Amino acid sequence: MNPKFWYILVTITCCGLLAGRCSAQGKPSAALTLDLRQVTYGDALKEIEKQSGYRFFYDTADLDTVRIDVNVQAQPLSAVLESLFSGTGISFSVDRFHHVFIAKGEAINTGLPPGFFDKADTGRLAAGDTVHDYLEDVGKTAVATIENKLYIIGEKANGNLPGKVNLAGYTLDAATGEPIVGASVYVENPRIGVSSDQYGYYSISIPRGRHVLNIQSIGMRDTRRLIMVYNDGKMNIELHTQVMTLKKVIVSAEKASNIKGTAMGVQKIDIRTIKQVPVVFGEADVLRVVQMLPGVQTVGESSTGLNVRGGSTDQNLVLFNDATIYNSAHFFGFFSAFNPEVVKDVELFKSSMPARYGGRLSSVLDINGREGNKRNFAGSAGIGLLTSRLNIEGPIIKDKTSFIIGGRTTYADWLLQDLPSQYKNSKASFYDVNLTISHEINKKNNLYLTGYLSEDHFNLNNDTTYAYGNRNVNLKWKHIFSNKWNSVLSAGYDRYQYSIGSTQNPVNAYNLGFNINQLYFRANFNYYLSSSHTIEFGLNTLRYKLHPGYYVPADSKSLVVPDTLQAEQAQESALYLSDHYTVTNSLTLDGGLRWSLFNYLGPGVVNNYAPGAPVTVQTQTGTTPYAAGSVIKTYGGPEYRVSARYVVTENFSLKAGYNTARQYIHMLSNTTAMAPTDIWKLSDPNIKPQYGDQFSLGAYHNFKNNTIETSVEVYYKRIHDYLDYRSGAQLIMNHHIETDVLETHGKAYGVELLVKKLTGKLNGWVSYTYSRILLQQNNPNEGPLINNGHWYPADYDKPNDATVVANYRFNHRFSVSGNATYSTGRPITLPIGVYYYAGSLRTLYADRNAYRIPDYFRTDLSMNIEGNHKVHQKTHNSWTIGVYNLTGRHNPYSVYYVSQNGVINGYKLSIFGSAIPFVNFNIRF
């Protein structure tokens, strides 16, 4: 530990002991005349003691450092004191020995005399007539940094008025000036709390008077501010990262956001936790950690696709700095598309989706990137076996404008050297780049520019080349109208594309591609109406332009006939309004309504089919052309987002929620895992939007001073018009895709148990989920029945799922993380028989997903070793060393039968069939 810090601590403690009780002596006198300017209460009292001869007993901490002017002429002591303390909540009593006891109405604060820290500062404050308001005077929003100092907000003159006032500001990281998102800001009595938004902004309405404002955020040291609120005001709060915490300073406050928040099924993980969890190849992976949360499943280790509460992988809205990411996988799904160096935290909404989000049925995964350091240039780099990453950040204009740029690339080609000779010329690589520039125009206006670019390439033996990538850019403008009212306007562009090409056979040489483009505008308004109502409303609109496929000759020798599926365009818009309503201290309601509207637009030619009959090539009755800009089909309707929370006791709450959602874009894939070549399809006259609703109930109980959170959540979910496929569906370059898909419906239900401990040496979580997702196609008018119209499990139906994620911090430089996960094997279609055809024995398939692959079990272990913690050194290093799949278990990814040389062989494919050691070196500068 830093000796300097100890020194300060000891000094402070001693000074506190000596200075804590002050007294003065003198002869009592009846009337006092004082003319003091810019003195502290302490000085004023000393003067009074001198004049009056009374002896004062008080705790210096009760008397804030605010300078006051005292001007009295021949007043009695009691009148002087009354005027001195009026509105401050300080009372005094005088005994017969001319002792005056001055005390706070509330519990005595044992903090340090603030003057010890800030004597110089306080002296410099400009003059004011009455009690001085720092915040206005310094010319900008003051930063409240010290816990025991009393902060005065507003004019003391209003101190006696009843009613509520509003306090707003930013929560910031003290070290970098970056905003802290989702920090919980609350007062105890009455219980009022808010969270800071994605820009770190908070706005809280509290009764006038003295409060203890508590601020908590994951990964940051809990803190509090003593405030005296007279009027609406602003206060920025700086938080320190937890690493800086000294062992002896244990700030024990509530960790009860799970109890108090109304949101259900929300999981938030910060990058620190993500980095602790061992993953294969050692590079912190956002999506892998999300997959370990209760209610989230995946079909296998090489898939970054998430199945949230029985939803398919395309039913998640994956937002990275507000940009929609259509393909979140790199390198065959072994890496996720998010560079851990630029990610701040991840929030997953499984159940109560805020009304501002829409367009997907199952969940919203909101990945927040970091903002650059506004004060200093800094950076970090990491080196792993397969990938390396670098990020640099710093101010462009100090404290105003900052940038952060991060990049990641792979050099896995060396691995391909070991391949058999026919793959010698193969290549596989990816990279991604992130950029965020944030600029504070002034106190009320902030601008954010973010960009993301990712690209994956494979080249098979100089034959077929594959490429896919995301491109995203957006601009956000946050404007604060007043303490109570702020807005965020954002506009951006997202694109996902893939292309495949082969020139091996000159006659068949082709390029095949797909892309999706969207241009969007979002306006979001927050209005803090009162302490019991927070209103959020806004508008989203999104213009889609899809090129569902083109197949063109690669060169002039090719005989390929250019074929292009007609472009699809649509406008998806939504208006929403929600109210966070605190009915009583115990009961809070969140009601949201989102009205979404989808217009499928021309130009386009729509295939018509005979009504009431299955949609097949045979039932096609003709086509209808539509002109550019004409509305071909409109879908829409309300989406409800309702939840309620009832706090039973301090540590126990109940919540219930109901939400509905509509989805107008569908992924077409007949592979179990999300493949890079999956395409997306808009709803059109022949393909209805998906619609789903979910009921959920939860109970939340915290133990041991809120350091242990437990929860039980149950849900029941219905999905309508979910797309499944006919046997033998052709998904690529299909001019009548509607004839190959089936609209099915599904039901999902489950119970999720979670025990979580996020503080202390041992932290982590244990979760268990029982869940089912079943689908059914029993409508003969729709097409062929699947499994005779019976319910059948979806590919990712894994009823039992248990996960333990634990980290033990031996000291600040060494910690060990481990996790263990178990789940039921996923359903699979196994052959039911064998026949002989075309020179070989072959397998016979019948019902879908009637069997299961063997169960999954894996344990991982890693050690995180940090270099020394000297603050002032050029670089900080850390190592991560670990083993993935410690037990070396052959966890099945799939089971399959294949005809080889005329006979059938059954195989079990494991992605990792042994323990995989990894090492990663990280450096910060």
Next chain:
Amino acid sequence: MKSGFRRWKTYIFITMTCILLCDCVQQYVSPYKSPTTGYLVVEGYLTGNGPTRYSLSRTIALPGDSTIPVITGAKLQVEGNDNSVYPLSEQGNGAYGIASLPLSTSVKYRLRISIPGGETYLSDFVPYKPTPPIDSVNWVYNSNGVTIYVNTHDPTNSTRYYQWTYDQIYEYHPAEASEFIYVPSDTSIAPRSSAQDVYTCWKSGIAANILIGNSAKLAQDVIYEYPLLNIPLNSQPLSVEYSILVSQYALSDSGYYFLQMMAQNTQSLGSLFDAQPTQLTGNIHSLSNPDEQVIGYIQAGTLQQSRIFISNQQLPNWVYLNRCGDPDRIVPNTPDSIYYYFDQIGLNPLYQNFGPSGPLFGWYANAPDCTDCTIQGGTTQKPAFWPN
């Protein structure tokens, strides 16, 4: 495009296997009891300019280690929508056929199958498609061995979907020639007659993969260098002389997709991005139970064939290593030795061994697997079309 994707999947799979240096693919034995199915399986191609042959069998339970039951005694007939009827005759082992049929491209045909015991199956009517001739069967010799390709085109641009099958046959020799033969009747050694020769054999085989291709996305109906098979470098089939007879069939688009689905279900699984195996739907239906699953797709068209030969002499440095497991042994010319080594152990005499002074000392001998080509599954019967 499709095959490219499949190759990619294989590649990924191999990559991962190699990266992790482990046996990530293990044998799997299903713990589930497979139901008895016994569905009808019909395979064949209806043609006018060659023999039409259909074989009938039934599906069996997984893992498929029992014999496939064939259906005998069934009645099969080809019916035209011009009311023509051509019965097929039973050829044994579940096969039914006819040497030639007077089929017409202006008529559609279907197949009626009556199983002994009562059930009758009827296919949909299918057109009789003319198959364009094979332009060429060619091959490329490179470090991966020899890859054989087929080329064809249809100037009328109307065929588009193709299937190929092949019969390959090759000549080969054992490692050593046995010039003599053991005569058990008098425990003696005699020179082999040409009829007793076991030095030259011919081995044949058929394609075990579904070979289909299409030109649906091309401006002209051209199939250019469709790879039929690869013969691994320095392997036995090309050690002497090799021949392949390629048969080409025109398919309907739905018949093509049936075979593509079958191939996808049974030949290309095992990657990270497998398509789900799906139920096959053919064009043969039970008359009494239309939902009954029947494996097979009736298609009709002319048959086109092409044969090529590849001689070892055309392949510089193609060396097939043909070694015996044991070195040659000299068996002394004594009745005991002859009986023991040639009768009891079963060695084959190679050639004579003369002692230093001149008289016959004995015979060089070695085991049949390196002296007798028939042990390796071939036949000494020279095909009629074989050159020289």
